[in-house]
Amino acid sequence: DGGITQSPKYLFRKEGQNVTLSCEQNLNHDAMYWYRQDPGQGLRLIYYSQIVNDFQKGDIAEGYSVSREKKESFPLTVTSAQKNPTAFYLCASSGLFNEQFFGPGTRLTVL
Amino acid sequence: GESVGLHLPTLSVQEGDNSIINCAYSNSASDYFIWYKQESGKGPQFIIDIRSNMDKRQGQRVTVLLNKTVKHLSLQIAATQPGDSAVYFCAENPGGSYIPTFGRGTSLIVHP
Numbered sequence: 001d002g003g004i005t006q007s008p009k010y011l012f013r014k015e016g017q018n019v020t021l022s023c024e025q026n027l028n029h030d031a032m033y034w035y036r037q038d039p040g041q042g043l044r045l046i047y048y049s050q051i052v053n054d055f056q057k058g059d060i061a062e063g064y065s066v067s068r069e070k071k072e073s074f075p076l077t078v079t080s081a082q083k084n085p086t087a088f089y090l091c092a093s094s095g096l097f098n099e100q101f102f103g104p105g106t107r108l109t110v111l
Numbered sequence: 112g113e114s115v116g117l118h119l120p121t122l123s124v125q126e127g128d129n130s131i132i133n134c135a136y137s138n139s140a141s142d143y144f145i146w147y148k149q150e151s152g153k154g155p156q157f158i159i160d161i162r163s164n165m166d167k168r169q170g171q172r173v174t175v176l177l178n179k180t181v182k183h184l185s186l187q188i189a190a191t192q193p194g195d196s197a198v199y200f201c202a203e204n205p206g207g208s209y210i211p212t213f214g215r216g217t218s219l220i221v222h223p
Contacts, residue, residue, distance in 0.1 A: 100211060
């Protein structure tokens with residue numbers, strides 16, 4: 001099966017702790033994205049990567065970091081600098097016509 | 112920046128009715144549009160797309176209409192079923208950009 005996987009599905013973070021969200025795709029897509037979704041709001045772009053070893057900040061990058069060492073993987077780290085990290089995080093990759101395919105999401109809660 | 116918006120945040124229909132969900136976009140450079148369906152607690156699913164050289168595209172029980180004159184996009188769902196209950200949102204892609212803009216979404220509630 002081709003698709004995007006995210007793990008874990010649920011994640012709890014303590015104050016001052018860094019956590020990393022995993023995103024893997026086997027669609028052979030070059031571009032990958034991280035979005036944050038809050039209740040009643042649209043998707044907000046955190047970071048995106050158009051190619052391996054390259055990534056760009058999105059609209060709300062502060063307090064987050066990413067890496068793109070492999071085409072298939074685009075992990076997101078939520079650092080202690082992110083003051084309000086509780087949200088639903090979505091990873092996506094885009095195909096030939098820039099249509100985005102999303103993973104199942106990770107719900108992060110700060111304890 | 113420019114944004115995509117939706118007219119109605121919530122739409123309630125009876126099972127079997129046809130549903131119409133609307134979306135206004137403001138970037139005249141957008142040339143590719145997508146509708147997504149997002150069920151509670153899940154990632155968005157691609158439903159249907161349309162390019163700016165088309166006015167209408169049909170899928171299985173869904174039709175997307177594009178009116179470039181007024182920058183309006185709509186999603187029509189025929190014979191709506193309880194399983195169609197979800198949040199639907201549109202996305203626009205400006206030509207040459209990797210970054211789509213997403214609308215807030217409309218919550219569709221289908222009553223049996």
